[in-house]
Amino acid sequence: MAGSVDENRGTTTAQLLKGQRALVTGANSGIGKATAIALGRAGADVVVNYVVGADEAEKVVAQIKDFGVRAYAHEADVSDEDQVAAMVAQMVREFGTIDIMVANAGLQRDAPLAEMTLAQWQKVIDVNLTGQFLCAREAAKEFVRRGVVPEVSRSAGKIICMSSVHQIIPWAGHVNYASSKGGVGMLMQTLAQELAPQRIRVNAVAPGAIRTPINRDAWSTPEAEADLLRLIPYRRVGDPDDIANAVVAMASDLLDYVVGATLFVDGGMTLFPGFATGG
Ligand code: NAD
Numbered sequence: 001m002a003g004s005v006d007e008n009r010g011t012t013t014a015q016l017l018k019g020q021r022a023l024v025t026g027a028n029s030g031i032g033k034a035t036a037i038a039l040g041r042a043g044a045d046v047v048v049n050y051v052v053g054a055d056e057a058e059k060v061v062a063q064i065k066d067f068g069v070r071a072y073a074h075e076a077d078v079s080d081e082d083q084v085a086a087m088v089a090q091m092v093r094e095f096g097t098i099d100i101m102v103a104n105a106g107l108q109r110d111a112p113l114a115e116m117t118l119a120q121w122q123k124v125i126d127v128n129l130t131g132q133f134l135c136a137r138e139a140a141k142e143f144v145r146r147g148v149v150p151e152v153s154r155s156a157g158k159i160i161c162m163s164s165v166h167q168i169i170p171w172a173g174h175v176n177y178a179s180s181k182g183g184v185g186m187l188m189q190t191l192a193q194e195l196a197p198q199r200i201r202v203n204a205v206a207p208g209a210i211r212t213p214i215n216r217d218a219w220s221t222p223e224a225e226a227d228l229l230r231l232i233p234y235r236r237v238g239d240p241d242d243i244a245n246a247v248v249a250m251a252s253d254l255l256d257y258v259v260g261a262t263l264f265v266d267g268g269m270t271l272f273p274g275f276a277t278g279g
Helices: 032-040 054-065 079-097 118-146 175-198 213-219 222-229 240-251
Strands: 020-024 045-050 072-076 098-104 158-160 201-206 262-263
Touching: 020 032, 020 079, 032 045, 032 054, 032 098, 032 240, 045 054, 045 079, 054 072, 054 079, 072 079, 079 118, 098 240, 118 158, 118 175, 118 201, 158 175, 158 240, 175 201, 201 240, 213 222, 240 262
Parallel strands: 020 045, 020 098, 045 072, 098 158, 158 201, 201 262
Antiparallel strands: none
C-alpha cells in the first residue's frame, strides 16, 4: 500500500486510518473526491456518496480499491432526511459500522441580495447546513450505539464538517453561502460540546480558495487567478489534496485531543491580507 506524501522525506499516511470506515459526501468531485481517495490511501474503507454523476463516483471507488481497502458508491441527496438515514444504515450493513463522517457536499447559488430568490437561499441552506446536520446526526447515533473500540481508534467516532473561510469572512453577493458556512461553524462547535463526553470528536476543516469546479470562474483565466492571488498571502491557489491531507490528519488519532476546532487551510487568506500594506 503506497503512502501519500513525500515518502522520500519519511512521512506517509498509509496506515494512519487502518481498519476504520469512512463516509464522504459529495465525493465524486473536487475536495470530496480527493478526500475519499486520501482516506482510502490511509487505510480506511470508504463510502463514496454522490447525488449526480454515477460514472465519476465509480472511478473514485476503483481508485480507492487499488489501495486494498473496501469502497462502494452510494447515491443520496444529503438534504433528504430519509436518504441520509438509509445511506448510513446501508453502510452499517456493508461495513459493520462507521468511524469517520466527512460532511463535505456543498454548492453555491450566487446572486446579489435583491435578486436572490427564496429558492436560491433555501437550496444552499438545505444542502450546506441541513445536510451537515443530517449526516452528523445519523453518524452520531451509530457512534453512540457502538462506543469506543480501542483497537480501532481512541474515539468513538469523528465528524468532520467541510466549512470555508466564509465561516468568518463576509462575502457580498453570496449571502446564502456565507450564512450556511457561518452556520456550519456553530453547528460544529455545538455538536462538539454536546458529543465530546461520549468520546465523539467533531471538528471542521475550512478551505480557502481551492481549484475545483465550484469556483472555476475564480481561477480559470490568468487575470482571474492574479486577482485571487491578491487575497492569498502564500500566493498559490490550493489543491484538493491540501484539504484531503488535513481531513486525514483530523480524522486520525494523531489529533485525538482536537475537539471543536476549525482548521483553516487557506494559504493565509484569513490573515486580513489587505492589511499587509495598509491599515
Ligand atoms: P465541487 O462542486 O467540486 O463538489 C461538491 C460536491 O458536492 C459535488 O460532488 C456535488 O455533486 C456534491 N453535492 C451537491 N449537492 C449535493 C447533495 N444535495 N447531496 C450530495 N452531494 C451533493 O466543489 P468543492 O470545491 O469540492 O466543494 C466541496 C466542499 O468544499 C463544499 O462544502 C464547499 O463549500 C467547500 N469549499 C470549497 C472551496 C473551494 O475553493 N473549492 C472553498 C471553501 C469551501
